[in-house]
Amino acid sequence: MTRKIALIFYILFAAVPVVCGLFYAIFYSLGLTGILSDGLTLSHWEQTLSSSTFYKSIGYSLFIALVVMTISIVLALWITISWLQDLKKGILSYMIYLPLAFPAIVMAFFSFQLLSKSGFLSRVAHSMGVINQLQQFPDWINDAYGVGIIFSLCLLITPFFIILFSNLYHNERIPALAHLAATLGASQNQIVWRVVIPVLLKKSAFTIFLFVLFVMGTYEIPLLLGRQDPSMLSVLIIQKLQKFNLADIPQAYTMAVIYVIIIGTVVAILFYGKPQFFKNSAQ
Amino acid sequence: MKEKRNIKLGSIATILIVAVWITSCGKGTNDDSSFDPSKHSWEEIQSEAAGKTVTFMMWGGDPKINAYINGYVAPALKNEYNITLETANGQGNAIVQLLMAEKQAGQPSNIDMMWINGETFYQLRQIEALYGPFVDQLPNATYIDLENPFISMDFQENINGMEAPWGNVQMTLIYNSDKVQNVPQTRAQLLDYVKKYPGTFTIDNHFTGLTFLKALLIDIAGDEESLKGDFNAQKYEKYTAELWSYFNKLKPYLWKQGTVFPENVAQMHQLFAAGELYFTMSNNDAEVDNKINEGLFPPSARAYVPDFGTIQNSHYLGIPKNGRDKAAAMVAINFLLSPEAQLEKLDPQVWGDGTVLNLEELPVSMAARFNDLPARKYAPSRDSIQSKARMELAPEYMIRLAEDFRDQIINQ
Secondary structure (H helix, E strand, C coil): CHHHHHHHHHHHHHHHHHHHHHHHHHHHHCCCCCCCCCCCCCHHHHHHHCCHHHHHHHHHHHHHHHHHHHHHHHHHHHHHHHCCCHHHCHHHHHHHHHHHHCCHHHHHHHHHHHHCCCCHHHHHHHHCCCCCCHHHCCCCCCCCCCHHHHHHHHHHHHHHHHHHHHHHHHHCCHHHHHHHHHHCCCCHHHHHHHHHHHHHHHHCHHHHHHHHHHHHCCCHHHHHHCCCCCCCHHHHHHHHHHCCCHHHHHHHHHHHHHHHHHHHHHHHHHHHHCCHHHHHHHC | CHHHHHHHHHHHHHHHHHHHHHHHCCCCCCCCCCCCHHHCCHHHHHHHHCCCEEEEEECCCCHHHHHHHHHHHHHHHHHHHCCEEEEEECCCHHHHHHHHHHHHHCCCCCCCEEEECHHHHHHHHHCCCECCCCHHHCHHHHHECCCCHHHHEECCEECCCCCEEEEEEECEEEEECCCCCCCCCCHHHHHHHHHHCCCCCCCCCCHHHHHHHHHHHHHHHCCHHHHCCCCCHHHHHHHHHHHHHHHHHHHHHCHHHHCCCCCCHHHHHHHHHCCCCCEEEECCCCHHHHHHHHCCCCCCEEEECCCCCEEEEEEEEECECCCCCHHHHHHHHHHHCCHHHHHHHHCCCCCCCECCECHHHCCHHHHHHHHCCCCCCCCCCHHHHHHHEECCCCHHHHHHHHHHHHHHHHCC
16 A cells, blocks of 8 residues: 555656646647647658768767766776775775765856866966966867866766665675685685676666766766857756747757657667666665 | 565556656646737726736856846835846756746746847747737837847847847957957958967857857858848758868967867866966956956956957847746836836946947937946056947757857867
């Protein structure tokens, strides 16, 4: 009974708004709603699907997400495995977890102040005589490879994975497994590469997947630190939604719907093709 | 087993449908504003307004403007008219999105008046979200300088009483006089400048940058009359071809080689303050004084208008068609147009926003107070830049420029 009530609450307060929003977006993209709509049309879909900017934006968002996740996971694994004992208490634990308290926009400003041509590092380089003019400092903000975006997102995400990995380390009884491997003659390297890392990654696979989606959809950081071309998908959508041409609004909804379809398809393929992927992490 | 699953799916679907129905209930209009100001005298409007709360949606990004509204206007409205003024942060598109959503939902508006500029006026007219005409009913409207086309026309459209002029400003370029001695006055000189000081000039990817592009376009067209009136696609194509060709010559020497542009003017101001840019720009000709007084800009910052001219435009106050307290909003707007409130706003120490009043219509003593205000220190006087003022173009020019700037410059 409690389970049924919980399900009803979940549907009412979580599923219904999302489904309503999705249908609204679909209707808007097809010209079926919106104050300026002229009735059913596929023109917004045609325009979006034939625009190279849209594909570039999806590719760029995926690139940023994969780079950020790779760096964050490598860092988090390294810190978890090498500093395991020190992470539990003392000043180090506060230092590691501190970035979790930063809202994304604050982290973006912090990176801007640190990495921009007129930022802290540039000024240090200038006062040390490494560069003569601020303009000589490398482009790390609003740059083509998204260095500033990647830096900020890594700072935000790495602590989360450190917490996740160190909890998994104990919950999955990895010390016992490592001890067993050692008694069977495994070297320290073999224990790390063949036991610890595979178990941690396997158990956190679904969370990693969710974070890839989260990073692909992030907004404030790429808005401040990214470029207009290529721009991340969320920035492109808001640009279409909020700039001067009201006739562009249906295109913004079309992009959002296509993005949901892509993500939904990937999740469905994983769910039906590899249900283990979801179960492993749910435990 | 399959049957059980179908029943489960069926009940989930039922819950979904019921929930959608519940959430869509209450859509009916609850507009309780039965008082129609157009059918009443000003005295009746004032008595209807007493005791009401007016929510004013305005750009909240400038501490001086906020201080003027909250520290001067709100107490005066309370004392003189018993109206409580509350502000909500939002401008341009946020206002359009809010009124669009409220209109679609058939709900009365959460705001009673808003600060709008040309492109918002155009968009709000597109979605028919403005109440009016109401300006002629305001007693202080008699002082407004409606003979001045920079005030009576908003993006080439006659305001026709649908919005009340509030302030008038002209775009200026702001530069660091320690770094730049000879400021560029023409397009050719600007090209020479960026070649000599690469990476120190840019425009923002928003309203201010587009306003600068419009001034260049008018300069290219040669004659200010040429682009007057409704949007002309042929002329647009002809002159923008030259504009993009010129801008592409500037591009390699702009900030970050023109591969990226600051997202808004605030970011550009920050880059200027940090010394990364030698130039920034402002749609408010008095802003350089404000920013130096606030300590954001270096004391060596100066503002000027190049010989090719810049856009002068006005900002306005509007009332939503579905607003709850239109009478109270009208009384508040009337106060904002009063000589006292306009004088206070004009003071560079307060805001420095140009007045929309015709000083010749004011009592002599009041006009003298306007003329006696302390002059700006770092910005040129309004009289000296008036001859370089250009009219705003029809809104479609800005929409097309924004799209083409992306295609022709950013995405190249």
